[in-house]
Amino acid sequence: MLLRQLFNHATFSYTYLLADPLSEEAVLIDPVKEKLRDYVQLFNELGYSLSAAIDTHYHDDYVTGLPALRDLWGCKTVAGAPNDMPGITELVEDGDCIQIGAMQLTVMHTPGHTDDSYCFLVEQPGKSAVFTGDTLLVRTVGLSDQATSDPRMHYDSLMNVLAKLPDNTIVYPGKDFKGW
Numbered sequence: 001m002l003l004r005q006l007f008n009h010a011t012f013s014y015t016y017l018l019a020d021p022l023s024e025e026a027v028l029i030d031p032v033k034e035k036l037r038d039y040v041q042l043f044n045e046l047g048y049s050l051s052a053a054i055d056t057h058y059h060d061d062y063v064t065g066l067p068a069l070r071d072l073w074g075c076k077t078v079a080g081a082p083n084d085m086p087g088i089t090e091l092v093e094d095g096d097c098i099q100i101g102a103m104q105l106t107v108m109h110t111p112g113h114t115d116d117s118y119c120f121l122v123e124q125p126g127k128s129a130v131f132t133g134d135t136l137l138v139r140t141v142g143l144s145d146q147a148t149s150d151p152r153m154h155y156d157s158l159m160n161v162l163a164k165l166p167d168n169t170i171v172y173p174g175k176d177f178k179g180w
Helices: 033-046 066-073 151-160
Strands: 002-008 013-020 025-029 049-054 076-080 090-092 097-100 103-109 118-124 127-131 169-172
Touching: 002 033, 013 033, 013 097, 013 103, 025 033, 025 097, 033 049, 033 066, 049 066, 049 097, 066 076
Parallel strands: 025 049, 049 076, 076 090, 127 169
Antiparallel strands: 002 013, 013 025, 097 103, 103 118, 118 127
16 A cells, blocks of 8 residues: 655645555545645656545535546545535445455544544554544544534544554544644
8 A cells, every 4th residue: 555645734734645556546535625736746656546535524624625636537526424515426424445446445434523524444464544534633633613513422433433443553643733
């Protein structure tokens, strides 16, 4: 698996590129519309095709890149239910799987920051990685001041979903507000 962590300084947010080197298929998690040129350049350099673009939740601090990526590459655009974001071609729910080449992303509903917050788990022999969106940030958690936030649900998602992942799981958070 190829992994690239991309940072958007304007919003302190991460976008992740995951790719299967054998099939040369890739996915972008939490793409930012203003970074579209950077994504095009990166895909041209790597020679991979974009199969899917995923949002971990509705972002109110930046414009999602999903519709633009779908228009440019014809990739599927994925978000978790409930969701009425424009441009979504596939809604997923807890326990669903997204196949990208030989990689499989397991969908984990982690409400609290928003009711449509999801994490995505990739497991490989001997290790796993979870992409948390704003459910878990660097040294903090996502704010609970959104219209659909629920601090109790957020706590439950942290303690009963993410904290129960194997200890060797690598965590890839959604934001880093302090440059840690």
